[in-house]
Amino acid sequence: MVPLEWYIGLSTIIFMVGVVGFMIRRNLIIMLVCVELMLNAVNISLVAFSHYLQDLRGQVFVFFIITVAAAEAAIGLAILVTLVRNKGAVHTDEITDMKG
Amino acid sequence: MDKYTLIPILPLAAFVINILVGKQLFKERAHWVSTLAVFGSFLIAVITFFEVVNGKNLNYDAYTWVLSGSFKVSIGFLIDPLTAIMLIVVTTVSLLVHIYSSGYMHGDPGYYRFFSYLSLFTFSMLMLVMGNNLLQLYFGWEAVGLCSYFLIGFWYEKKSAADAGKKAFIVNRFGDFGFGLGVIMIFLFLGSIQYSDIFAKVGSLQGQTISLLGYDVDLITLIALLLFCGAVGKSAQLPLHVWLPDAMEGPTPVSALIHAATMVTAGVFMVARFSPLFNLSSTAMAVVAITGALTSLFAATIALVQNDIKRIIAYSTCSQLGYMFLACGVGAYGAGIFHLYTHAFFKALLFLGAGSVMHAMSGELDIQKMGGLRKHMPITFWTFFFASLSIAGIPGLAGFFSKDEILWLAYNGGPIGKTVWIIGTIVAGLTAFYSFRIIWLAFFGSFRGGHELEHHLHESPSSMTVPLIILGAGAISAGWIGISPLLGGNNWIAHFFEPVLGHPHVHGSHSKEWLVMGISVTVAGVGILTSMLFYLWMPGIPQSLSVKFGAIHKVLWNKYYVDELYDFIIVRPVKWAAVNILVAVTDGKIIEGIVNGIPSRIAAFGEHIRKVQSGNLQHYAIGMCVGFFAILTLIMIIFTK
């Protein structure tokens, strides 16, 4: 059987890939994609725990996470669309209004 | 609130009222507030005087401010013979000056301010003389110095007046530094600042020495000399006399009140009050006597050649104060205070008379430009004349009794006493000479000031002449309370002072006393006759003398160059240091460096820190991750070790 630690390790790798991706990509849409990546990594971890601890709560939680991720992706993209409409730029280093 | 507290409170109330609402409410009638207040104080002072004559002695604390263990600071009053005489002097002269000022200062834009300052001064002087502890004395001391500054620089728009005010205060400060040290030392070694405690315990300090710069100095001598420093500054003795002639920039009533009768006598009062202390140190007393004698000689010689009427009288004051210190220095404190009392009358009269003359001469001060004024202003002339007779020491008048007492007691005062007696006698002659010089030049002869001024010559209004007459009566009669037994009197004033000031040993015979008296009267007469010769009968002599002894004349005319010396030694170095060290380095580099440097460093630091806020979202994300990594590391280290 696959040990639980492998699942946790896999989840961590995907999560960190998401984090690194969030930190290094200039395109805002890809940044949102990386957020989804991070969420999925967590989902894997939760389902793995649910399986190995023989409890259903992990799966229920994943259900809700997926729901909220959908809502968040919708709103995030709507904001992005507004931002691009107002600023004309979709790259993070061109949107530096908060520079102080 | 008993009546003794009212004595200083009334003028204080007048000051507060006048300074706050005088300009709007009283305007031209501001003198009523001050004069009525001082009149009230005068009445109570007279009542107090008669109470003390009948034997009343009072020492109580009206208000205790600090009471901490054995340290007590309070406002208290000591009513004894010395205080009583000083009260009479201060309130009488102050009252007469108030009345005089209502005429003299009429129409001045700062009328209300003048009277408020006069009231403040009266309050301060009364606190000074009535106090029963050193702190109150010091408070009054400083306050009269402050009022002197206000009043000398009353016409502050005039630069010379403002400078004179500053000079008075700063020179006083030199003396007050020593005085303050003396006060502190008394408190340190005797543990109290109340007179009663000090005088009771001062004997215990006799013989104690204190190590100063490697030398062993007698403690009591040191304290006495430090206290005397203050007196030197306040009473314009050598070497801190330089402010008194310049103080003549102030209005004449101010000169009469402050620089003749009251403030400058505070030094003498202090020395007399501390007679138990001074009596224990023969060195200090010698210093006091010699300083007084030298000052009187110094000032009298300068007064011989001056032409400004007020300056001559100012130097005369300086000289007479020297007499008073001379007296205190040989142990004749009572005689010194007696002379203070008579001097107040005739000196104030001389000043007020000079003011009257200036009033008539439209402000002209040069006696060379006056002449024949007795025809135009008889009252002024006669009062001035009697005052001059009094100061010269002509028998029968006030000055004669007090001056004679001093000279006789000085003669009996050992070798130092004899030395200062000689100097004092010479000064008596000089005093007579220059006092009558004014009379001959200003009131006799023909008018030398031009036709324009001659038309304006008039007698002063009654508000000015009535005080002159009253003071004249005082100048004549004030000495009659101290008639020596030689002449048939019972020297009442000496007995009056005896419980407080003691009485010096007199071991001379009556014949010696007649001799001393005769010498001083003769010297005075010679002085008067010589001045009559020089200025009335043969006016060419002074001119030829000033040419023949040109160098001496120049030195005297320039006041022995003391001002120039001080300017060179003290003023210039201080100014140089102020500009080059304090302004350039301390203010410019250090303080400005800190005050400007700190903000600029912070701003520079902020400029660097601000770069963190790049506006780029991912930089913030990177920051977060770095922080997260750090925390994780910390947790792993802490929780696995």
Next chain:
Amino acid sequence: MLPVIFFIYFAIATTTLSILVITRKNPIHSVLFMLALFFHIAALYLFLNAEFLAAVQVILYAGAILVLFLFVITMLNLKMEVFTEPFIGEWPLSVSIGVSILLLIFLSIRDFLKGPLGPYTIDVIQQETNTKIVGKVLYTEYLFPFEIASIILLIAIVGAMVLAKKKN
């Protein structure tokens, strides 16, 4: 043996796909690799006896969210994207930080303690299907969060419409 091989395949695949997702210049390529990734994750769920979630994953993520992303990308018309620099200037720093945190967490996994076991063993779940069991739990114990989730979706709908509407 077989499960391990399958798992290794899926692990390598998801890792490679996720790295590809973040490194592609063309955003459409990125999103398409994400699609492949979602399918692999769904397969992993199947591996873990979570059939319902696998289905939900495919339907929602691959079918809805991904399509949303694609629509937005095409709407924004990012032609020049291919020719610009994909990464920011400080990317080595970010990568090193990411790797460091990864190693740190790997270090901690070794001391990992399992919690207490719950009642839902595989046999219990396979008696009734996974979906039914999840449904039972969802509608009894977790009814309240369920309703809240629906409100969240409502907010998302309204919000997205309000934000993205063109003002005319």
